[in-house]
Amino acid sequence: MINIALPKGRLGKKVYDMFAAAGYPCPSISDTNRKLIFENPESGIRYFWVKPSDVAIYVERGAADIGVAGKDILMEYTPEVYELLDLNIGKCRLSVAAKKGFRDNTDKTLRVATKFKNITQQYYRSHCRDIDIIKLNGSIELAPILNLSDVIVDIVETGTTLRENNLEVVETILPISARLIANKANFKFKSSRIEDICSHMKLQCSASSEGERTYD
Numbered sequence: 001m002i003n004i005a006l007p008k009g010r011l012g013k014k015v016y017d018m019f020a021a022a023g024y025p026c027p028s029i030s031d032t033n034r035k036l037i038f039e040n041p042e043s044g045i046r047y048f049w050v051k052p053s054d055v056a057i058y059v060e061r062g063a064a065d066i067g068v069a070g071k072d073i074l075m076e077y078t079p080e081v082y083e084l085l086d087l088n089i090g091k092c093r094l095s096v097a098a099k100k101g102f103r104d105n106t107d108k109t110l111r112v113a114t115k116f117k118n119i120t121q122q123y124y125r126s127h128c129r130d131i132d133i134i135k136l137n138g139s140i141e142l143a144p145i146l147n148l149s150d151v152i153v154d155i156v157e158t159g160t161t162l163r164e165n166n167l168e169v170v171e172t173i174l175p176i177s178a179r180l181i182a183n184k185a186n187f188k189f190k191s192s193r194i195e196d197i198c199s200h201m202k203l204q205c206s207a208s209s210e211g212e213r214t215y216d
């Protein structure tokens with residue numbers, strides 16, 4: 001049996017559709033009821049719906065053999081997993097953004113609101129810039145508007161949230177996409193099965209590429 005952690009939410013359906021098209025469907029799967037585990041005994045595949053930021057934990061600890069997580073999550077939490085494949089979906093960027101016209105041109109400690117504490121710390125350390133991190137869990141764009149922070153470090157996909165709140169990208173830190181990851185020990189025990197899944201998924205990546213997005 002191969003246990004696969006799927007991210008709930010905006011990535012979930014796209015990711016499952018890729019697995020199904022790659023030859024690993026699970027007819028009973030649904031994201032509209034409260035069931036979390038779905039099994040296809042014929043193909044020996046079991047899917048779990050997991051909170052996106054938790055996928056890497058399930059995989060790292062072996063509760064799932066493989067799973068799909070955004071590069072943002074992998075960079076932030078650096079789980080001990082194998083990153084097998086860039087699925088080329090869930091494309092976005094992690095960016096520094098601020099109110100239109102903001103310039104970081106004083107020596108004052110910069111106040112940065114973000115969900116991504118570790119990436120933010122690393123980024124500003126590499127720029128030798130003193131910062132005060134304000135850890136938020138959502139609606140990050142509110143922080144500079146209400147003067148809770150000077151800038152934010154957050155995900156930008158279409159740019160709509162920034163635009164509708166009169167913010168703009170200052171700098172891009174990291175391009176992001178969804179990655180297929182595997183538990184290190186389970187990969188050894190189940191290598192032929194997992195490699196098989198990986199190569200079938202790879203064919204889907206090239207077949208169903210989202211294409212290049214244009215950003216603001």
Ligand SMILES: Nc1ncnc2c1ncn2[C@@H]1O[C@H](COP(=O)(O)OP(=O)(O)OP(=O)(O)O)[C@@H](O)[C@H]1O
Nearest residue numbers: 009010011051052053070071072090091092155157
């Ligand atoms: N517009 C976007 N906003 C956030 N994440 C995005 C976006 N576009 C693509 N992604 C990718 O999708 C992944 C899952 O995002 P989603 O918003 O579904 O989860 P989340 O609500 O941020 O996760 P959690 O509930 O675990 O905090 C992100 O980790 C990122 O890699």
Ligand SMILES: O=P(O)(O)OC[C@H]1O[C@H](OP(=O)(O)OP(=O)(O)O)[C@H](O)[C@@H]1O
Nearest residue numbers: 138139140154155156157158159160161
């Ligand atoms: O560039 P866009 O297409 O507008 O997407 C970016 C927005 O989407 C995410 O928020 P999410 O919808 O996950 O809500 P949140 O504020 O609760 O994190 C992200 O944190 C940005 O706010």
